[in-house]
Amino acid sequence: MGSPGRGLVLVVEDEAAIAELAALYLKRDGFGVHVEADGGRALDAVRRLKPVAIVLDIGLSGMDGIEICKALRAAGDWTPVLFVTARDDELDRLLGLEIGADDYLTKPFSPRELAARVRTVLRRASGAAPAASVLTVGGARVDLTSRRAWAGDVEVSLTSTEFDLLTHLLRHPGQVLSRDQLLSAVWGYAAAAGTRTVDVHVAQLRAKLGPSSPIRTVRGIGYAADPA
Known part of the structure; x- marks a missing residue:
């Protein structure tokens, strides 16, 4: 899984080469990484491993990324989610939907940018708030x-x-x-x-x-x- 100095990131991606590259750069950034290629197993992994963030491919076979994210949010799980999309029409599918994701990347993407986006999402999620306002x-x-x-x-x-x-x-x-x-x-x-x-x-x-x-x-x- 990698050394989880910054916490564990769950990568849900059914293209092995992309999953391996994402995992490599996230590990270099100090994250532990667990990879799943199946939506159902991904939901089980979220409940079992409690990741700090989820990198979630929309175009999974079977239970797709949008269904996974909706299931998490419906269950009250607000773990930060970064969607990965393969086509512009998948972005169109997101428009106007109450999905509850935190960010989006379109393939092909730079693995360095992916790691940077995960860091940014986590900073927002844990950032200190100003005095009462x-x-x-x-x-x-x-x-x-x-x-x-x-x-x-x-x-x-x-x-x-x-x-x-x-x-x-x-x-x-x-x-x-x-x-x-x-x-x-x-x-x-x-x-x-x-x-x-x-x-x-x-x-x-x-x-x-x-x-x-x-x-x-x-x-x-x-x-x-x-x-x-």
């Missing part, structure tokens, strides 16, 4: 200390990435933020990584916040959180 814009509210979020009076479950994206928008009420600005501020990487990641997460946030969502699309530019 609550942000409210429109019908959305976040508590930065407890990292909890509400749509109106109803608490909603957000991934670490969704929480950070919503927080960044709420910190700049009424300000139009481009997709590139959001990528840099929330994900910490350049626009070359693909701005559609932002669209996917905004769609997920809107689905979770429902009518309380203050997020407005500014065509051709990006998004803004509008006060009521």
Whole structure:
């Protein structure tokens, strides 16, 4: 499994060469790695091994990556998930769906970038919050200390990435933020990584916040959180 100095990463990938390369670079980064090629066995591995993060291929045979992620979230398991997609139409499939993943990579990808993305997701998930502070814009509210979020009076479950994206928008009420600005501020990487990641997460946030969502699309530019 590798030396788990930074914790264990579960890689769910049915292409052996890709799985081996991902495991190699994650191990070089100090992670322990466990690889599964089957969706059902992957769910068992999550429950048994309690990984710190999951690298999850969407295009698995049988139970695919989206079904696995939905099953985890439905069971209350919010282990950070980084989806790996093989085709643009798989990204299209994610748009507007309340999946609960934290990041996305499209094949072919650099294994160094994969390791960097895993590190970034884990930093967001475990990052220290500022002193007690609550942000409210429109019908959305976040508590930065407890990292909890509400749509109106109803608490909603957000991934670490969704929480950070919503927080960044709420910190700049009424300000139009481009997709590139959001990528840099929330994900910490350049626009070359693909701005559609932002669209996917905004769609997920809107689905979770429902009518309380203050997020407005500014065509051709990006998004803004509008006060009521």
